[in-house]
Amino acid sequence: MIHAWSVDDVRAAEERAMAQLPDGELMQRAATGLAQVVAARLPDDTSTQPLVVALVGGGNNGGDALWALAHLADLVGEPLDLVAVLTTETPHEEGLRAARRAKVEILDATGQGSRGRRKAEPQAEPKGRAKAVEALGVADVVLDGVLGIGGRPGLPDLVTELLDAVGDDAHVIAVDVPSGTDPMGELVGGTGVFADETVTFGCAKPVHVLGTAGRCGMLTVVDIGLDLDTLPAAERLDHDDVAALWPTPGPEDDKYSRGVVGVVAGGEVYTGAPLLSVTAAVCAGAGMVRYVGPPGPTQLVRAEVPEAVHGPGRVQAWVVGPGLDAHPHSWDQLGLAQVEAARRALDSELPCLVDAGGLDLLDGPRTQAGARTLLTPHAGELARLLARLDPDASELDRAGVVAEPLRWARRAAELLRATVLLKGSTTYVVAPPASGLAVRAQADAPAWAGTAGSGDVLAGLAGTLLAAGLDPVDAGSLAALVHGVAAHDANPGGPVRALEIAQQVPATVARLLARASEVG
Numbered sequence: 001m002i003h004a005w006s007v008d009d010v011r012a013a014e015e016r017a018m019a020q021l022p023d024g025e026l027m028q029r030a031a032t033g034l035a036q037v038v039a040a041r042l043p044d045d046t047s048t049q050p051l052v053v054a055l056v057g058g059g060n061n062g063g064d065a066l067w068a069l070a071h072l073a074d075l076v077g078e079p080l081d082l083v084a085v086l087t088t089e090t091p092h093e094e095g096l097r098a099a100r101r102a103k104v105e106i107l108d109a110t111g112q113g114s115r116g117r118r119k120a121e122p123q124a125e126p127k128g129r130a131k132a133v134e135a136l137g138v139a140d141v142v143l144d145g146v147l148g149i150g151g152r153p154g155l156p157d158l159v160t161e162l163l164d165a166v167g168d169d170a171h172v173i174a175v176d177v178p179s180g181t182d183p184m185g186e187l188v189g190g191t192g193v194f195a196d197e198t199v200t201f202g203c204a205k206p207v208h209v210l211g212t213a214g215r216c217g218m219l220t221v222v223d224i225g226l227d228l229d230t231l232p233a234a235e236r237l238d239h240d241d242v243a244a245l246w247p248t249p250g251p252e253d254d255k256y257s258r259g260v261v262g263v264v265a266g267g268e269v270y271t272g273a274p275l276l277s278v279t280a281a282v283c284a285g286a287g288m289v290r291y292v293g294p295p296g297p298t299q300l301v302r303a304e305v306p307e308a309v310h311g312p313g314r315v316q317a318w319v320v321g322p323g324l325d326a327h328p329h330s331w332d333q334l335g336l337a338q339v340e341a342a343r344r345a346l347d348s349e350l351p352c353l354v355d356a357g358g359l360d361l362l363d364g365p366r367t368q369a370g371a372r373t374l375l376t377p378h379a380g381e382l383a384r385l386l387a388r389l390d391p392d393a394s395e396l397d398r399a400g401v402v403a404e405p406l407r408w409a410r411r412a413a414e415l416l417r418a419t420v421l422l423k424g425s426t427t428y429v430v431a432p433p434a435s436g437l438a439v440r441a442q443a444d445a446p447a448w449a450g451t452a453g454s455g456d457v458l459a460g461l462a463g464t465l466l467a468a469g470l471d472p473v474d475a476g477s478l479a480a481l482v483h484g485v486a487a488h489d490a491n492p493g494g495p496v497r498a499l500e501i502a503q504q505v506p507a508t509v510a511r512l513l514a515r516a517s518e519v520g
């Protein structure tokens with residue numbers, strides 16, 4: 001699992017460390033680790049002299065980049081071209097001196113001159129900028145040292161212009177965080193660096209695991225001796241976590257002890273969703289799957305999934321809502337009966353996964369306080385839910401949720417006292433804020449997984465894990481991981497239909513469980 005700590009907690013840990021260490025020691029550790037990574041990324045081809053260009057901002061992030069260039073000169077031992085492009089009039093002073101001593105070429109791209117020139121006397125021609133653009137176009141490695149954890153989202157125009165000049169073949173390494181992104185990972189989108197690799201210091205930050213993670217590329221954490229004494233703010237499960245969490249039956253287990261999952265889904269109109277959820281539950285290894293629905297989808301499930309049983313009965317968890325019509329016509333007796341079955345499940349004390357049409361049945365927290373609840377909306381469904389229930393969000397739409405997924409998932413978790421799994425290319429799993437639990441974010445699925453019915457499969461998978469006794473955060477995040485990997489395994493690099501994702505789950509789970517025995 002990757003754990004990430006909030007910017008405030010990192011700053012506090014840095015302060016504690018700095019109080020014990022000589023001045024500048026932490027930055028030296030950071031810059032040395034960064035220089036070692038850069039050295040390892042230099043091209044093997046020795047016929048031309050490698051060129052490393054750093055974009056340097058005004059804070060300590062720029063200081064890291066300048067010191068890393070200075071250390072590189074010593075570290076590599078071979079001839080190197082090193083260039084620092086200043087995007088600020090006030091670069092880190094010691095870092096700049098060190099870079100100069102190490103014969104790093106300093107280019108001032110601000111057009112103001114780096115020091116001593118007053119704003120009233122601008123340099124006529126920003127020659128530094130033209131040379132910087134040229135260097136960036138042919139650099140082997142580009143270091144983004146513009147903004148670190150002190151950065152606000154967005155980039156100055158000058159930096160955007162310089163980034164546009166970076167050649168396609170350059171290996172872009174973000175120092176600590178990709179500049180322009182929100183270090184806390186709350187705001188997604190906007191301008192910001194897309195890095196091939198990010199070298200961070202002390203620990204991962206939320207930006208590295210939340211929806212902004214795609215901008216970070218490969219993540220390396222350089223140990224600078226921080227002692228984090230708080231709980232992480234964000235987490236991501238990786239493949240090696242599956243074996244520890246997945247409910248694996250022992251010799252004494254039977255179908256009941258493994259967990260029966262009930263599925264109240266679909267109706268005479270949406271007949272396919274139940275089949276997908278029930279298939280996924282069976283394939284995820286539920287002890288038993290019970291389907292509750294009207295004759296049409298029941299016949300379909302009977303024909304396609306002989307393992308399932310039908311009608312109300314005892315279960316350990318309910319999946320409520322895939323393909324459910326929450327507002328059937330008054331003459332639609334079968335539809336009304338299905339809504340009644342869904343309400344009975346929601347009013348029970350049992351763990352419930354609430355998806356799609358089931359979300360339309362919620363007017364607040366479930367009546368049985370403390371009943372485990374996992375809501376699984378996509379962005380549009382979350383916007384609809386909050387616009388209906390939260391007077392402060394009456395104008396919220398899908399785009400609003402996509403821009404600030406965490407904010408709105410948290411809001412729903414608080415309002416409905418439930419864990420919210422917000423689906424998308426990054427899937428967030430957010431427990432009610434009072435729990436103090438870290439947000440989980442998974443991005444394991446290929447974009448091909450964004451296909452109709454894929455969410456019904458996820459619901460069956462996560463519901464099975466709830467029935468096996470997992471808490472909603474583990475059930476949701478583990479299901480999202482396995483769903484994503486199964487979507488990949490079913491047809492690597494190509495399209496996949498929802499049913500195939502479900503059918504791939506047994507093999508994918510076996511493969512992920514086998515990793516533990518290989519590693520262990």
Ligand SMILES: NC(=O)C1=CN([C@@H]2O[C@H](COP(=O)(O)OP(=O)(O)OC[C@H]3O[C@@H](n4cnc5c(N)ncnc54)[C@H](OP(=O)(O)O)[C@@H]3O)[C@@H](O)[C@H]2O)[C@@H](O)CC1
Pocket residue numbers: 014018026027028030031057058059060061062064146147148149150151152153154155156175176177180201224
């Ligand atoms: N502390 C330590 O011991 C260690 C720290 N380390 C390193 O320090 C980094 C944090 O350094 P930092 O605090 O100086 O902040 P950093 O991100 O470099 O710059 C902030 C500056 O940018 C400005 N600014 C902000 N947003 C902006 C925007 N959108 N567009 C334009 N400008 C913007 C903002 O100005 P403001 O407007 O807020 O006055 C401020 O001046 C950290 O990521 C790591 O790399 C390592 O060496 C390990 C040891």
Ligand SMILES: Nc1ncnc2c1ncn2[C@@H]1O[C@H](COP(=O)(O)OP(=O)(O)O)[C@@H](O)[C@H]1O
Pocket residue numbers: 356378423424425426427445446447448449450451452453454455456457458483
């Ligand atoms: N771009 C994407 N990349 C990866 N996974 C995606 C992407 N878009 C959607 N998904 C996943 O596909 C599933 C879609 O679920 P949902 O929207 O509920 O579909 P449906 O209601 O048709 O079953 C979710 O698991 C979601 O996380």
Ligand SMILES: [K+]
Pocket residue numbers: 061144145146147148174175176177178179
């Ligand atoms: K950076």
